[in-house]
Amino acid sequence: MSTMTVGEKRIKHIDDSLQKASIILVDIEGTTTSISFVKDILFPYIRSNLKSYLKAHWNDSEFKEDLVLLREQAKQDEADKMAGVVLIPEDDGENAIEAVAKNVLWQMDSDRKTKALKQLQGHIMREGYKNGKLKGHVFSDVAPALKSWAHNGRQVYIYSSGSVEAQKLLFGHSEEGDLLELFAGHFDTGVGPKVESSSYMNIVKNLECKSEDIVFLTDVPREAKAAQEAGLKAVLVVREGNEPLTEEDQVNFPVIKSFHDFVFEVSAKRKKMSTSDEPLEIVESTANGPVPETTGSSSDKIKADAAKKNEVAATESAGSGNVEGCSEDVEMTDVSNNDAQENNVKTDEMEVESHTTGGTVAVEDCGPKGSEKADAEVKTELASGDLEVSKTDSPAHESKTGMEKESREPRSETDEVKCSKVEIDEKKPKGEVSKTTGVDVKGISVSTQDTKTDSEVPKSDSGDGKAGSGRSEGNLACTESGSSKVASGEQETGLGDAKTSSVDEGAAKANSDNAKAGCNVAKVDTRDTNVDSRVAEKEMSQTEKKMETEIENDGVDAGDTKGTDKVGTDAVAVEEKDQVMGAMKTESSTKVEKKDGTCVKKVDAESGETTKVKEEGENIETSEASAVNKGSEVTKLESEITFHKASDKQSVDLSPSQTESNESASGKNKSTEIADAEPSRSTAESDAKLGTADASLEESSTKVSPKQPSTVNEMLQGVCKLSETPSKAQLPAIPKIVIDTCAENEGENTDEDVKNEKEKGGDESKTAEDTTKENGLASTAENGKDDISEGNNEVEDKEQDVKVKKLSVDSSGNTDKSKDDDISPVAAAASS
Ligand SMILES: CSCCC(=O)C(=O)COP(=O)(O)O
Numbered sequence: 098m099s100t101m102t103v104g105e106k107r108i109k110h111i112d113d114s115l116q117k118a119s120i121i122l123v124d125i126e127g128t129t130t131s132i133s134f135v136k137d138i139l140f141p142y143i144r145s146n147l148k149s150y151l152k153a154h155w156n157d158s159e160f161k162e163d164l165v166l167l168r169e170q171a172k173q174d175e176a177d178k179m180a181g182v183v184l185i186p187e188d189d190g191e192n193a194i195e196a197v198a199k200n201v202l203w204q205m206d207s208d209r210k211t212k213a214l215k216q217l218q219g220h221i222m223r224e225g226y227k228n229g230k231l232k233g234h235v236f237s238d239v240a241p242a243l244k245s246w247a248h249n250g251r252q253v254y255i256y257s258s259g260s261v262e263a264q265k266l267l268f269g270h271s272e273e274g275d276l277l278e279l280f281a282g283h284f285d286t287g288v289g290p291k292v293e294s295s296s297y298m299n300i301v302k303n304l305e306c307k308s309e310d311i312v313f314l315t316d317v318p319r320e321a322k323a324a325q326e327a328g329l330k331a332v333l334v335v336r337e338g339n340e341p342l343t344e345e346d347q348v349n350f351p352v353i354k355s356f357h358d359f360v361f362e363v364s365a366k367r368k369k370m371s372t373s374d375e376p377l378e379i380v381e382s383t384a385n386g387p388v389p390e391t392t393g394s395s396s397d398k399i400k401a402d403a404a405k406k407n408e409v410a411a412t413e414s415a416g417s418g419n420v421e422g423c424s425e426d427v428e429m430t431d432v433s434n435n436d437a438q439e440n441n442v443k444t445d446e447m448e449v450e451s452h453t454t455g456g457t458v459a460v461e462d463c464g465p466k467g468s469e470k471a472d473a474e475v476k477t478e479l480a481s482g483d484l485e486v487s488k489t490d491s492p493a494h495e496s497k498t499g500m501e502k503e504s505r506e507p508r509s510e511t512d513e514v515k516c517s518k519v520e521i522d523e524k525k526p527k528g529e530v531s532k533t534t535g536v537d538v539k540g541i542s543v544s545t546q547d548t549k550t551d552s553e554v555p556k557s558d559s560g561d562g563k564a565g566s567g568r569s570e571g572n573l574a575c576t577e578s579g580s581s582k583v584a585s586g587e588q589e590t591g592l593g594d595a596k597t598s599s600v601d602e603g604a605a606k607a608n609s610d611n612a613k614a615g616c617n618v619a620k621v622d623t624r625d626t627n628v629d630s631r632v633a634e635k636e637m638s639q640t641e642k643k644m645e646t647e648i649e650n651d652g653v654d655a656g657d658t659k660g661t662d663k664v665g666t667d668a669v670a671v672e673e674k675d676q677v678m679g680a681m682k683t684e685s686s687t688k689v690e691k692k693d694g695t696c697v698k699k700v701d702a703e704s705g706e707t708t709k710v711k712e713e714g715e716n717i718e719t720s721e722a723s724a725v726n727k728g729s730e731v732t733k734l735e736s737e738i739t740f741h742k743a744s745d746k747q748s749v750d751l752s753p754s755q756t757e758s759n760e761s762a763s764g765k766n767k768s769t770e771i772a773d774a775e776p777s778r779s780t781a782e783s784d785a786k787l788g789t790a791d792a793s794l795e796e797s798s799t800k801v802s803p804k805q806p807s808t809v810n811e812m813l814q815g816v817c818k819l820s821e822t823p824s825k826a827q828l829p830a831i832p833k834i835v836i837d838t839c840a841e842n843e844g845e846n847t848d849e850d851v852k853n854e855k856e857k858g859g860d861e862s863k864t865a866e867d868t869t870k871e872n873g874l875a876s877t878a879e880n881g882k883d884d885i886s887e888g889n890n891e892v893e894d895k896e897q898d899v900k901v902k903k904l905s906v907d908s909s910g911n912t913d914k915s916k917d918d919d920i921s922p923v924a925a926a927a928s929s
Pocket residue numbers: 124125126127135139210215218256257258259260263264265267291
């Protein structure tokens with residue numbers, strides 16, 4: 098992540114710290130939304146409609162509650178001897194209406210943030226939003242950035258003085274459409290005033306996470322200070338129309354001018370999370386900690402495919418099951434903290450990491466045999482269904498398209514993608530297909546998939562709001578080390594020998610993160626990672642043949658893809674890239690090494706076999722890369738995004754127990770209760786949308802010029818190119834790749850890594866980065882193996898029931914948690 102502003106060195110330091118944050122808490126006015134909108138449009142609307150509203154709703158039960166609060170506040174203000182206070186008579190006559198109006202206007206004149214005022218304001222503006230007179234302003238960088246963050250596994254919550262209802266109205270009826278799905282939950286002054294640290298502690302409590310897991314973005318230094326005092330990380334946001342920051346503020350806090358300045362790097366752990374059986378798997382070895390597995394998303398698959406074709410190996414330790422999140426085991430920390438990475442990779446690189454890992458893995462085109470074997474092994478390890486390659490539409494396309502579409506085509510408020518329950522049906526017979534409606538959390542793509550599993554298949558029922566498979570998006574890490582060439586020009590970090598490109602960890606991370614953020618929940622089943630591969634069976638049937646043919650014939654235009662990605666600043670591009678990379682699914686750690694045009698796949702973490710494949714083209718040495726393709730099913734593209742949309746109410750508003758006004762409520766704690774969430778959109782609608790998304794994808798695909806990549810890097814680049822979405826037909830053929838760890842290199846890390854991994858499992862707070870630094874090692878294929886097996890076990894014990902809950906704590910002190918909003922961690926992340 099990078100923040101721009103003062104003092105490069107200082108900022109960099111902060112970046113390191115911020116990278117580990119798994120939850121982003123954002124303010125609205127002056128942060129996501131212009132102050133001008135609030136002051137010049139929203140509030141004037143309220144003022145103009147105040148009296149008519151009072152008259153029309155005076156006898157409504159809802160308003161009566163508002164009135165009670167207003168009277169209480171007035172009394173309190175009187176007791177506090179506030180100048181100009183307007184008391185409200187107890188009678189219900191005209192005088193009372195007049196008094197209420199005066200009281201409200203008086204409070205607004207002072208821009209007070211009392212619960213009484215904010216609650217009524219929310220009710221009044223509701224009509225404006227509903228009838229279209231009001232459209233919430235949101236800075237253009239917000240939605241894409243939030244999607245990107247979510248894609249990288251971060252959960253985004255709102256904390257505003259505006260009531261939760263007002264927040265939802267603004268984002269649900271924004272100029273950008275319905276953006277509610279980008280948020281995991283909402284907080285208002287129900288948790289306390291924003292200028293008091295206790296409020297942030299309450300949020301931490303609600304989210305059941307550690308204070309340092311949260312980064313708070315706000316335009317108000319006092320709020321930032323309060324958050325900082327509570328142990329949160331705080332970042333000041335500069336927007337046009339905001340009060341200028343003092344130099345001191347800029348020294349005390351990192352400052353950003355756009356959400357795009359806030360970019361998360363890929364977490365090694367997240368990469369690790371994907372321990373799936375998907376065909377292509379890239380393993381990232383830098384991460385040590387346990388990581389929940391995630392199933393590669395479509396983008397991941399794409400990446401994987403590309404990687405396969407290119408014979409790029411990425412390593413990732415698969416399976417660790419624990420995801421560290423707030424309360425859960427999900428680990429959200431970004432591990433990609435290598436200096437090299439930080440310096441070079443960052444945004445552009447999409448999370449390129451240098452691998453300190455020992456082994457060298459060569460990725461090669463391996464015959465089916467090797468792949469199959471690897472798959473089989475993986476299967477065994479994961480016990481998750483067969484490794485059949487799941488096909489999907491080109492992930493990249495969909496993801497990208499989805500994003501664009503998302504931002505332009507708002508979804509209904511009810512269409513919240515949040516938490517989906519991941520149910521794993523171990524007993525599910527092989528070949529059984531479960532239908533899943535996937536929704537790209539980011540709102541990007543929605544897909545309906547049928548999942549076919551050989552053995553274990555996560556059960557997903559979109560209709561129920563349950564996502565059967567977790568989406569493994571993210572976890573892809575393409576690592577090139579040694580002689581390394583960057584997988585793609587875009588990803589070139591110039592780091593020298595160690596270059597790693599990892600993309601799309603988002604999903605994986607998201608899963609775990611989501612689980613966390615969701616508040617509390619977060620059990621990740623490593624097997625979820627496999628979901629994608631297991632899922633999408635249906636899609637494959639539809640697209641597989643086509644893709645096979647096309648893939649074999651078409652390549653990705655590396656040239657086109659180059660430069661499409663702007664590091665650090667283009668969140669969208671990054672995200673897309675991530676998605677693409679995410680396609681590469683990481684499994685056990687494998688090291689791929691390309692030297693002198695020879696790709697030698699080395700050890701299969703699980704099987705321990707070594708396969709060498711020769712490939713011409715680039716001198717690439719990738720450490721920790723494992724690309725696994727299922728046997729002869731070379732051309733299958735995997736998956737689609739498996740973000741699951743909870744069709745039913747999945748969002749819950751966690752309202753803080755009590756509401757307090759800024760002035761009086763500080764420190765008070767509130768109880769939480771489950772509140773109702775908004776109705777969700779019907780599955781049919783989702784399906785319809787999916788169809789639309791697909792169509793869009795198809796269209797976009799035509800833009801890509803089918804240029805045959807000549808090198809692995811080109812392939813990757815082409816795959817990673819986000820700006821232009823390749824059509825399915827343009828996807829590169831995926832050679833089967835057998836990934837084996839390099840025996841020679843493994844020796845360095847294996848035992849120790851395994852040990853570290855185990856130890857790490859007990860120390861969730863430790864980030865992969867930390868571990869890596871401490872150990873000076875990266876996980877090896879062996880580690881990956883261990884990770885997988887162990888991770889699975891851990892995960893299994895905990896997961897099975899991964900629930901991510903969306904929460905909103907409102908000023909009424911109500912904490913709503915949706916009971917049915919079980920969402921696969923991935924979905925949750927995606928939903929964000
Ligand atoms: C959706 S909230 C409308 C703006 C508002 O009423 C407000 O108080 C904003 O305060 P913030 O904490 O978001 O700066």
